[in-house]
Amino acid sequence: MSILNYNGGCVVAMKGKNCVAIACDLRFGVQSQTITTDFERVFELGPQLYIGLPGLATDTQTVYQRLQFRIKMYEMREGRRMKPQTLMAMAQNLLYERRFGPYFVEPVIAGLHPSTKEPYICALDLIGCPCEPADFVVSGTCSESLYGMCETTWREDMEPEDLFECISQSLVNAFDRDALSGWGAVVHIIEHDKVTTRYLKCRQD
Amino acid sequence: MATERYSFSLTTFSPSGKLVQIEYALAAVAAGAPAVGIKAKDGVVLATEKKHKSILVEEHSIIKVEMITDHIGMVYSGMGPDYRLLVRQARKVAQQYFRTYLETIPTTQLVQRLAAIMQEYTQSGGVRPFGVSLLICGWDTDRPYLFQCDPSGAYFPWKATAMGKNFINGKTFLEKRYNEDLELDDAVHTAILTLKESFEGQMSSDNIEIGICNAKGFRRLTPAEVQDYLANIA
Numbered sequence: 001m002s003i004l005n006y007n008g009g010c011v012v013a014m015k016g017k018n019c020v021a022i023a024c025d026l027r028f029g030v031q032s033q034t035i036t037t038d039f040e041r042v043f044e045l046g047p048q049l050y051i052g053l054p055g056l057a058t059d060t061q062t063v064y065q066r067l068q069f070r071i072k073m074y075e076m077r078e079g080r081r082m083k084p085q086t087l088m089a090m091a092q093n094l095l096y097e098r099r100f101g102p103y104f105v106e107p108v109i110a111g112l113h114p115s116t117k118e119p120y121i122c123a124l125d126l127i128g129c130p131c132e133p134a135d136f137v138v139s140g141t142c143s144e145s146l147y148g149m150c151e152t153t154w155r156e157d158m159e160p161e162d163l164f165e166c167i168s169q170s171l172v173n174a175f176d177r178d179a180l181s182g183w184g185a186v187v188h189i190i191e192h193d194k195v196t197t198r199y200l201k202c203r204q205d
Numbered sequence: 206m207a208t209e210r211y212s213f214s215l216t217t218f219s220p221s222g223k224l225v226q227i228e229y230a231l232a233a234v235a236a237g238a239p240a241v242g243i244k245a246k247d248g249v250v251l252a253t254e255k256k257h258k259s260i261l262v263e264e265h266s267i268i269k270v271e272m273i274t275d276h277i278g279m280v281y282s283g284m285g286p287d288y289r290l291l292v293r294q295a296r297k298v299a300q301q302y303f304r305t306y307l308e309t310i311p312t313t314q315l316v317q318r319l320a321a322i323m324q325e326y327t328q329s330g331g332v333r334p335f336g337v338s339l340l341i342c343g344w345d346t347d348r349p350y351l352f353q354c355d356p357s358g359a360y361f362p363w364k365a366t367a368m369g370k371n372f373i374n375g376k377t378f379l380e381k382r383y384n385e386d387l388e389l390d391d392a393v394h395t396a397i398l399t400l401k402e403s404f405e406g407q408m409s410s411d412n413i414e415i416g417i418c419n420a421k422g423f424r425r426l427t428p429a430e431v432q433d434y435l436a437n438i439a
Contacts, residue, residue, distance in 0.1 A: 078314060089307035 010140025324358025
């Protein structure tokens with residue numbers, strides 16, 4: 001069993017029209033045993049900047065804390081908000097620093113540029129290789145199912161309401177097929193002036 | 206930096222609360238060749254005198270106005286060898302920043318980091334402060350920047366300034382001639398005139414060096430371009 005499958009969990013992010021969405025499941029388990037059903041793995045790093053950290057739960061927490069430290073220092077030193085692209089570079093650096101003893105997380109970043117409000121999504125592997133596609137990114141124990149669901153349901157330039165439906169359906173139907181993910185989901189829709197967070201009701205198994 | 210014999214700092218306070226080593230470093234700067242920096246609406250100009258002690262010196266092999274990144278340039282007054290070290294470190298700092306953030310370093314960040322390096326040398330064992338003041342010009346976020354870094358590690362943003370020999374006269378001259386609506390060409394012209402105030406002998410494209418920084422980035426003017434500006438003054 002791979003160490004990345006030890007705790008379970010998944011994250012997906014999608015680009016819409018002047019908005020982005022990021023969602024994750026809420027299961028925290030130790031192999032087959034589910035421990036809690038309120039373990040969020042998507043974190044806010046700025047007003048319109050979110051990161052999802054699926055993988056080993058201890059590394060989820062550590063990477064989030066370390067990134068938050070670096071971001072706060074950056075924002076104080078430079079006197080400006082961090083861009084999503086710069087967060088990607090910073091996460092890449094943080095992960096590659098541990099190239100030969102890595103953090104077992106595969107981050108997903110979703111956000112809007114602080115001034116232009118342009119949507120941005122990207123995914124990184126556990127040693128920092130980035131992937132910046134134009135449509136959606138997935139990560140976690142059910143990533144193959146997520147790829148299938150997103151590929152079929154995603155369309156370009158979806159409005160926030162449609163984007164919410166699309167990402168929710170993709171996530172829920174993908175993790176319903178995975179023993180290690182599920183037990184509830186949370187979806188954040190990030191627009192230029194607000195972020196809407198919704199908790200989804202789904203099969204509790 | 207410290208050898209076993211020098212674990213204490215050589216820069217120590219005097220009873221009046223001054224760091225005399227830094228005062229002496231500033232004296233070394235004030236004895237150095239004049240350098241001028243002027244911020245215009247659409248760019249920044251750096252200019253310096255490049256007089257050599259002998260006519261046998263190959264003038265164009267020595268460069269004083271140096272590029273740090275595509276959009277940041279630097280010049281100095283004071284000790285040349287100390288300057289070369291700081292140029293190396295500034296370039297390294299800029300590239301390290303790019304490695305971490307995949308973004309070119311903002312001028313303010315470079316200045317802060319360089320000033321921190323200069324401050325280290327006033328509080329470490331076995332080292333002396335740098336004998337240079339730096340003038341750093343840059344362009345980012347659609348606006349020009351001009352900063353001075355002192356041997357103490359203090360840094361100042363300027364609209365226009367002069368350093369080195371006769372800097373007081375230079376600054377007085379600039380106070381009269383500077384206005385906020387200068388274009389880059391006028392700024393180059395004014396910089397040359399400021400240098401001329403303290404220049405002994407005939408100015409030519411061989412004994413002054415000019416660098417400009419605008420939206421297109423930083424570059425040194427070629428001797429031919431410098432000659433054109435000098436022709437406009439004569």
